[in-house]
Amino acid sequence: MSWEPVIGIEVHVELRTDSKMFCGCAVSFGEEPNVNICPVCLGLPGSLPVPNRRAIEWITEIGLALNCRISPVSVFHRKNYFYADLPKNYQISQYDVPVAHDGWLEITVDGATRRIGIERAHMEEDTGKSIHLGGGGRIHSAEATLLDFNRAGVPLVEVVSRPDLRSAAEARAYAQELRAIVAELGVSDARLEEGSIRFDANVSVRRSGSEDFGTKVEIKNMNSFRSLERAIDFEIARQVDVLEAGGVLVQETRHWDEEAGVTRGMRTKEGSSDYRYFTEPDLVPMVIDERWQDEIRARMPELPAARRARYRGLGVDPQTAGALVGAPEAFRRLFDEAVEAGADARAVANWITGELVAWARREAVDPSTVAVTGAGLAELVAMVAAGELSASAAKDVLDGMARGEGSARQVAESRDLLQITDRGAIESAVDEVLAEQVEAVQRYRSGETKVVGFLVGQVMRATGGKADPRAVNELIRAKLDEA
């Protein structure tokens, strides 16, 4: 009998607002410790929180992007627990009325598209950072702990999925799609390695076909998509091993050890946490009315899923559409402009995701500074379609365009890359070659038709490579066959 994994993901997204969630301190990364602090984010006696309007707009954007319902009135709660880097020893968070709830996100794994439920997205504040000195940096053996409150009070959005994910690969796809959305909205740096987006996974297994939930284990400390996937795979296997050996799983939090490739139970005794949530009396309920929601919705960018669907609608194949969704914004804009200018969407998408992305990477150029325009790209595609440029010549032309040497035609002319499209000119070159290559013509006529390649090569040489080889090929065959 086989086992089915049941996975839910909790995501913490640090918003990159100018100021913190409840005070005017700057939000920044990598500064000297304790420079962006004030009475409010230090939890000094008498200080009071004032919510950041921008953060509320941004969590609303996230909620809308995740197809959530937005609570017209939502409430802050205090989540009570003692920890040295939590200045007030409670975190201002949300409990029963989050800003956003009941949404979904579509993921595609191995060609299968599934809709993953989003339970909620709520607003909270980040904690400070503890730096443990001595004892290998672990709290239990540390000689001293230093505290940095620069991060304390940074706006944090927690997105909780429903336990709808069924494999580590799905979990990874979900995490990547969510990161792409947040990055697209521009509300977070969304950098895993800096912790500005953090993923925790709740993993359990159950007998295939069962509707019950197994014992849930929370895993933390995955700082790449790869480690998220590895950690979940490891944890699924571990749980199955325990259960098949007749063992019992405990509900616990386990840390992913990247080097060892295993999850480890934390030594701290957890018990069941009672956070004693209650309504934050220092804040009034947040009202996000229809009008404000509409304003927020109106300025949201096109999201990855919608964009992918639009590209597919223009005839771009799935793989190229996916690549284009992930391409730099400047290149996506270039695509839209080129299509707007009348270019074939499929060809433009191929040129951008193939040649242009590679060119920018090879030349280490910021995509937004590449000199290619939509109209220029449209012209290039049209010239290729008309046989004026060979594929290899077109790459050269694109290189010139990207370097600012002019329009497609200008570059093609200045670099002398135009193909000869004048039929008369090609015909006379063909005639000359056929007259010279008597032996080859004889072989063709005796049935050795593959010799045509040789003849085409001769014509190409004679024209300095500027004839369209297809046209030459056709012409040679026509002449030899009719004679």
Next chain:
Amino acid sequence: MSLADLTITEAARGLRERRFSSRELVDAVLERAAQTEAELHAYLTLDHEGARRAADQADEELASGTDRGPLHGIPIALKDNLCTSGVETTCASQILAGYHPPYDATAVRRLREAGAVPVGKTNLDEFAMGSSTENSAYGPTRNPWDPDRVPGGSSGGSAAAVAAGSALGALGSDTGGSIRQPASLCGLVGVKPTYGLVSRYGLVAFASSLDQIGPLARTVEDAIAILEAIAGHDPADATSWAGEVPDFRAELGRGVEGLRIGTVTELSGDGYEPAVSEAVASMVAELEARGARVEEVSLPTFDVALSAYYLIAPAEASANLARFDGVRYGLRVPGATTEEMMARTRAEGFGPEVIRRILLGTYALSAGYYDAFYGQAHRVRTLIARDFARAYERVDVLVSPTSPTVAFPIGERTEDPLAMYLSDICTIPSNLAGHPAISIPIGLDDAGLPIGFQVMAPALAEPLLFRVAAEVERIAGFDARPTGVAP
């Protein structure tokens, strides 16, 4: 008579007539403190130097024609749970011994901007938890009317200072009666404004949804002058009232003719000292004689207001006081681990009443108990607001004793928390509803101890509240001075 015995209004006039300077006024107040403090212990910190400097500045400004209004140059006392930049702020707790805030509370800043001269920080029940100022980690404050008795609390230090003349007015904070009850016990006017009218920024929180800063003064007019200086929207307090501040003087002098005044059935009877009940009844009769229409109103949920309060306030306090952990400021008692350090710091730093309320509040919020306690208390709170609303359909204001008793002897209730909690039975409902209320002295009992009269009004109806209070003050003609302390 010493300058220290003037009302704020009288002193303001004297300053402008150049009969004396702010410096002389402040010196008189500091001299009075020097005479009385050993016995009363109204202050935890007296800022002689800062007060004299501010007084000199006020004198210079007044001499050069800059007039900041009625508080300019007036010595004011501040309850020690209001943050004062660079001046020790302890909340009468060991856990904040030596703590010097880096900023002024908004109310303190506004007082300074109005030219007031802060003279010092007054004693209180630790973190404002108490009704007698006996729960101070630094020793109790005594009542200037009888030093063997309590001044009330938790703003007992502020009340004693103003009553004794070691300040002309004071700020207190009122979570369940902590301004009005000590005002009543010390023969002063004390105001709890509408919730949100005065910014709480910089007030060390006890119970955030109930706390409100307000004045203690010798007259209604003095109290208005202080409230005018501190009221108004503050962007740093999300619960502060963003609308227009009512004109507190708009209805003064109109008397009570035609006003409908309600007496509260639930705030009378057993447990009320006869002298208190008689004085209140007699004042009600006087108001009626001046044209008020008096009727008795029942607000049944008042009977459970105290119980609801003692769940809501401790619950909020349990979170508000969690920040005192020895990590960033205040007392730190070392321990082998961070958790042990925190636990020891809190065990040693908090007094017994604070610990009692933190435990009570933690329990009330705990899983499995939340709904029966904290949740239920909130439903009661809603019902109390509904009872008030119903009463205000029939009457314009409600009146009652401020405290069931006059000042009680020191030590009498310290072993009996419930008896102590009953001191606030008349004042708590206004906090739960967020409404304004005022205590006005209306007489003395046979032992010469002051009796207070409470007027309650709907939210933002301060103009009406002050109109009635001024009339009560005029009728009472209360001008007795404390007799218990030299000079």
